[in-house]
Amino acid sequence: AQKVTQAQTEISVVEKEDVTLDCVYETRDTTYYLFWYKQPPSGELVFLIRRNSFDEQNEISGRYSWNFQKSTSSFNFTITASQVVDSAVYFCALSEDPSGSRLTFGEGTQLTVNP
Amino acid sequence: KAGVTQTPRYLIKTRGQQVTLSCSPISGHRSVSWYQQTPGQGLQFLFEYFSETQRNKGNFPGRFSGRQFSNSRSEMNVSTLELGDSALYLCASSLAEGYTEAFFGQGTRLTVV
Numbered sequence: 001a002q003k004v005t006q007a008q009t010e011i012s013v014v015e016k017e018d019v020t021l022d023c024v025y026e027t028r029d030t031t032y033y034l035f036w037y038k039q040p041p042s043g044e045l046v047f048l049i050r051r052n053s054f055d056e057q058n059e060i061s062g063r064y065s066w067n068f069q070k071s072t073s074s075f076n077f078t079i080t081a082s083q084v085v086d087s088a089v090y091f092c093a094l095s096e097d098p099s100g101s102r103l104t105f106g107e108g109t110q111l112t113v114n115p
Numbered sequence: 116k117a118g119v120t121q122t123p124r125y126l127i128k129t130r131g132q133q134v135t136l137s138c139s140p141i142s143g144h145r146s147v148s149w150y151q152q153t154p155g156q157g158l159q160f161l162f163e164y165f166s167e168t169q170r171n172k173g174n175f176p177g178r179f180s181g182r183q184f185s186n187s188r189s190e191m192n193v194s195t196l197e198l199g200d201s202a203l204y205l206c207a208s209s210l211a212e213g214y215t216e217a218f219f220g221q222g223t224r225l226t227v228v
Contacts, residue, residue, distance in 0.1 A: 035216065043203060044119075045219040091158065098207040100217040101146045102171045105158035 002027045004094050006106035013082055014114050021077045021091030021109045027055075035093040035100055036074045039108070045091065050100065051075060051096065082113045117141065119208050119220035127226045130160060133194040136223045140187050140208030143168045146170075147189040148217060152203040161204075164189050193225075
């Protein structure tokens with residue numbers, strides 16, 4: 001069975017601080033796909049990134065970066081120079097399907113960025 | 116390009132009633148998945164439909180069912196509603212081919228009283 005754990009329930013930072021959201025996963029599959037989604041108050045989940053299990057390259061996209069470490073089954077997400085607009089719930093998810101059509105989600109981390 | 120559309124956005128039902136929620140996927144997307152989000156259980160996968168067939172199912176009782184039409188639009192039905200069915204129900208669509216991602220709708224907020 002697959003499992004995703006986000007140990008940080010809530011994080012509060014001041015604008016311009018860097019913040020890292022942790023994600024640890026469990027799966028027996030040798031090929032799997034990891035995702036991060038952002039859920040603003042409007043409710044819809046916004047896709048941020050997908051990472052394949054066979055590609056351990058870290059990725060940077062603007063202020064966002066992701067650190068995938070297969071050895072520790074972790075896929076952490078860092079926001080650099082956080083902004084108030086980054087306030088949302090962030091979910092890490094796992095799927096055996098490359099299209100992410102059947103996702104196992106973590107509990108989510110509520111990030112609040114204060115001005 | 117229109118996103119995933121879920122209707123209605125809000126719904127209030129009484130215990131014992133049944134409810135039908137609708138999801139229109141992004142044009143060209145053939146896979147539709149449904150998720151239930153509650154404060155206690157988080158986001159849980161309900162089922163996935165692909166080409167009008169249920170392809171995967173989560174661990175939910177038989178009161179939860181769904182279907183998909185030839186135009187890929189999907190409906191989910193919950194019969195004999197219980198208070199615990201109060202949740203945000205999210206629909207996601209994807210191409211279901213190759214490396215892509217699921218796009219989510221804004222959800223239907225169901226309240227059972």
